[in-house]
Amino acid sequence: MSEIADKFAKLQSSRQRLRNSSAKERADKLKAIWAGVVERKDDIFAAGHKERGTHDLDIAAELVMIKGEIDFAIKNLAKWMKAEKIKNSLNTMGKRCEIRRQSKGVVLNLSAYNAPTAECLVPAIPAIAAGNAVAIKPSEHAPYSAQIVQEIINNALPSDEAEVFQGGVDVSQELLGLPFDHIYYTGGMSVGKIVMKTAADHFASITLEMGGKSPVIIDETANLDNAAKKLAWGRVMNAGQVCIAPEYVIIHESRKDQFLSLIEEQINALYNFDGAGLDKSAYVPRIINERHTARIKALVDDAKEKGARVVCGGGSDLEDRYIEPTVLTNMSEDMDIMHEEVFGPVLSVLTYGSREEVLDIISRRPSPLALYVYSTDDEAIEYFLNNTSSGSAVVNSNCIQSGTNPRLPFGGVGSSGMGRIGGYEGFKSMSNERSIVHQPLDRFRDILIMLPPYSERYNNLIMKALK
Numbered sequence: 001m002s003e004i005a006d007k008f009a010k011l012q013s014s015r016q017r018l019r020n021s022s023a024k025e026r027a028d029k030l031k032a033i034w035a036g037v038v039e040r041k042d043d044i045f046a047a048g049h050k051e052r053g054t055h056d057l058d059i060a061a062e063l064v065m066i067k068g069e070i071d072f073a074i075k076n077l078a079k080w081m082k083a084e085k086i087k088n089s090l091n092t093m094g095k096r097c098e099i100r101r102q103s104k105g106v107v108l109n110l111s112a113y114n115a116p117t118a119e120c121l122v123p124a125i126p127a128i129a130a131g132n133a134v135a136i137k138p139s140e141h142a143p144y145s146a147q148i149v150q151e152i153i154n155n156a157l158p159s160d161e162a163e164v165f166q167g168g169v170d171v172s173q174e175l176l177g178l179p180f181d182h183i184y185y186t187g188g189m190s191v192g193k194i195v196m197k198t199a200a201d202h203f204a205s206i207t208l209e210m211g212g213k214s215p216v217i218i219d220e221t222a223n224l225d226n227a228a229k230k231l232a233w234g235r236v237m238n239a240g241q242v243c244i245a246p247e248y249v250i251i252h253e254s255r256k257d258q259f260l261s262l263i264e265e266q267i268n269a270l271y272n273f274d275g276a277g278l279d280k281s282a283y284v285p286r287i288i289n290e291r292h293t294a295r296i297k298a299l300v301d302d303a304k305e306k307g308a309r310v311v312c313g314g315g316s317d318l319e320d321r322y323i324e325p326t327v328l329t330n331m332s333e334d335m336d337i338m339h340e341e342v343f344g345p346v347l348s349v350l351t352y353g354s355r356e357e358v359l360d361i362i363s364r365r366p367s368p369l370a371l372y373v374y375s376t377d378d379e380a381i382e383y384f385l386n387n388t389s390s391g392s393a394v395v396n397s398n399c400i401q402s403g404t405n406p407r408l409p410f411g412g413v414g415s416s417g418m419g420r421i422g423g424y425e426g427f428k429s430m431s432n433e434r435s436i437v438h439q440p441l442d443r444f445r446d447i448l449i450m451l452p453p454y455s456e457r458y459n460n461l462i463m464k465a466l467k
């Protein structure tokens with residue numbers, strides 16, 4: 001047996017025990033993880049700095065997400081674990097119906113690099129809360145964060161309850177070959193397909209958290225100063241390596257020129273306020289590696305070759321893994337950037353004349369993870385929300401819908417993902433929702449009318465229901 005299979009078998013061996021663990025026991029595990037995060041806070045900051053040049057506060061915000069989910073789970077765990085009484089229907093009259101949420105068994109969390117600590121730990125919270133053993137596979141592109149996550153987990157939980165598997169694609173593939181009960185995946189679409197296909201081999205349930213091209217609609221009535229400020233932040237934050245970051249703007253043609261000058265102004269106001277240069281800013285992180293830097297640069301170069309105008313930015317330094325915050329316009333459908341997720345600090349700006357054009361532009365791409373509407377017209381807001389689809393949407397802001405409210409489930413639709421994380425929804429997705437019917441055995445309630453030979457009374461009852 002390989003080392004990975006051996007560790008997996010150990011996790012499997014505690015399924016039954018964990019399934020019957022109490023709310024207090026589960027809460028204590030979550031507390032131990034949080035204590036580890038707090039203890040290693042400075043190391044986590046240093047890892048993020050080495051990996052992406054991220055500002056401490058931006059990493060702190062990532063950790064706040066973990067705390068929010070842990071606190072909420074601890075507060076509600078006893079309630080979530082209680083059998084839920086279900087009202088009777090005519091057909092279950094006299095019986096007792098309930099739903100019990102049981103652990104699925106062993107959950108695999110296969111995660112990405114852009115918020116590496118949160119992506120490893122946030123999905124582990126509902127998995128543990130629901131009484132599962134958990135295997136975490138951090139991204140190989142964020143190895144310093146992965147190492148700290150491993151140490152936190154090893155300190156907080158025994159190895160038959162949680163295990164961290166470091167490594168690259170080979171480790172991922174070996175893990176995917178094992179009969180996990182649920183697979184939680186964060187990453188790109190092409191690997192998402194692999195996860196979905198291999199999960200089928202063992203009928204594992206899945207949560208897929210992917211990305212895509214999240215659009216921003218700005219109509220004639222929008223507060224442009226406000227929109228430009230928030231979009232400059234939403235696109236440059238974490239150097240655009242945010243799954244819900246705004247990828248492209250569709251703005252009413254009457255407001256385009258004003259918006260283009262405002263967004264350039266705002267990028268400078270937020271990220272070059274001292275005039276030292278965007279590349280010197282402590283708030284403009286680096287791309288995770290040279291390969292992704294080159295990929296983003298190629299998207300910008302391809303767009304320029306095909307007629308895009310650079311409104312601001314456009315520069316890059318491969319060795320430094322730096323992509324200058326960039327705004328492009330004069331976009332066309334033959335540009336790669338209009339179809340591929342950038343996952344970098346590059347915003348494309350398109351225009352529209354009629355609302356139908358907006359719907360047409362969005363529908364030419366797969367369902368996005370997020371959609372943003374900037375408008376002060378309630379009727380227009382409703383129109384755009386009702387005629388588009390996305391995992392989540394925000395009106396008059398962006399990137400504030402994830403990790404901010406555990407009562408607001410998060411996830412994608414279609415190619416941007418399936419399943420939800422956050423609070424009770426996360427707990428439910430890591431649980432088997434088992435319907436249970438209790439039949440009392442007294443003769444008034446244990447009526448076996450549906451057994452053959454069928455009575456006239458039963459025949460009339462069923463036939464009447466068909467009318």
Ligand code: NAD
Pocket residue numbers: 110111112113114137138139140167168169172173176186187188189191192194208209210211212242243244341343369412416417
């Ligand atoms: P990725 O798909 O390259 O990697 C994710 C994980 O899959 C890693 O652990 C990696 O080891 C593994 N993996 C890679 N290739 C594999 C293969 N062939 N077989 C099996 N496993 C494999 O993703 P990434 O580049 O690290 O992350 C960026 C993507 O993640 C973006 O598309 C972004 O939108 C998305 N994302 C989504 C969310 C969300 O919550 N929806 C959050 C963050 C990132």
